[in-house]
Amino acid sequence: MNRYRPEQRSAYYRVSGRETEKHRKAARQQKRKDKIVFYGVSAAIICLLVFICGFTCADRYRSGQEQTVERADASAWNLRLVNASHPIPESYPIDLTVLKNGQSVDSRIYRDLQDMMDAARSEGLSPLICSSYRTAEKQRSLYEAKVVSCMGQAGSREEAEKQAAVWVAPPGTSEHELGLAVDIVAESYQLLDKGQEETPEQKWLMEHCSEYGFILRYPSDKSDMTGISYEPWHYRYVGKEAAEEIMRQGICLEEYVQM
Ligand SMILES: [Zn+2]
CATH class of the missing domain: 3.30.1380.10 (Muramoyl-pentapeptide Carboxypeptidase; domain 2)
Incomplete structure (x- = not known):
């Protein structure tokens, strides 16, 4: 019959203590690995987002420029x-x-x-x-009529022309x-x-x-x-x-x- 011996007990604890230490070490290493993977994936996602955003913004900027060019074409007959x-x-x-x-x-x-x-x-x-x-002639006569009607209030022909131009565009304009x-x-x-x-x-x-x-x-x-x-x-x-x-x-x- 096996009888319990104190030296056996302490040996068991020594073995068990070593095992726990091993597990802790492994857990710490795993944690470190997890952290590295987490930061790596996060960095990759951020880079990807910055990349996509950069492209989108550049696209918008380009299309904005195209729109501006299109709109700024004051020589188009309808936008003159x-x-x-x-x-x-x-x-x-x-x-x-x-x-x-x-x-x-x-x-x-x-x-x-x-x-x-x-x-x-x-x-x-x-x-x-x-x-x-x-016609330019018609516009001229309308403008002249307005200048004449402004002459009463304005002190000079120049002032009358200025006042008239607010109401009737001078010929050619x-x-x-x-x-x-x-x-x-x-x-x-x-x-x-x-x-x-x-x-x-x-x-x-x-x-x-x-x-x-x-x-x-x-x-x-x-x-x-x-x-x-x-x-x-x-x-x-x-x-x-x-x-x-x-x-x-x-x-x-x-x-x-x-x-
Ligand atoms: Zn009009």
């Missing part, structure tokens, strides 16, 4: 900027289409203009195009000479003044003109940039894409072509 500092070139070619009421517009905007007028009429409205393409602008009034209210904005026709046009490629060219808060006072009747064709962007952002053509 005409104002006091951007006169119409001497030999600007123009192909006109005559409307039913005798007015003329650039042939390229005829279809969209017609569609816009038809859509307004189908809503029971009565918009009336009271001015569209003007009016969009009407491009055939891309139309003045539209309500049949029931044909005055070219601020009251025009209250007519159902203007309310509809301001809301829907961009769907047909037109913008309200001289908004009330952009006179500093356009050089022309608020005209809630003057619509300019710029094409549907540009029109929707301009009206959505509440900017003027000067700002759009410089974006």
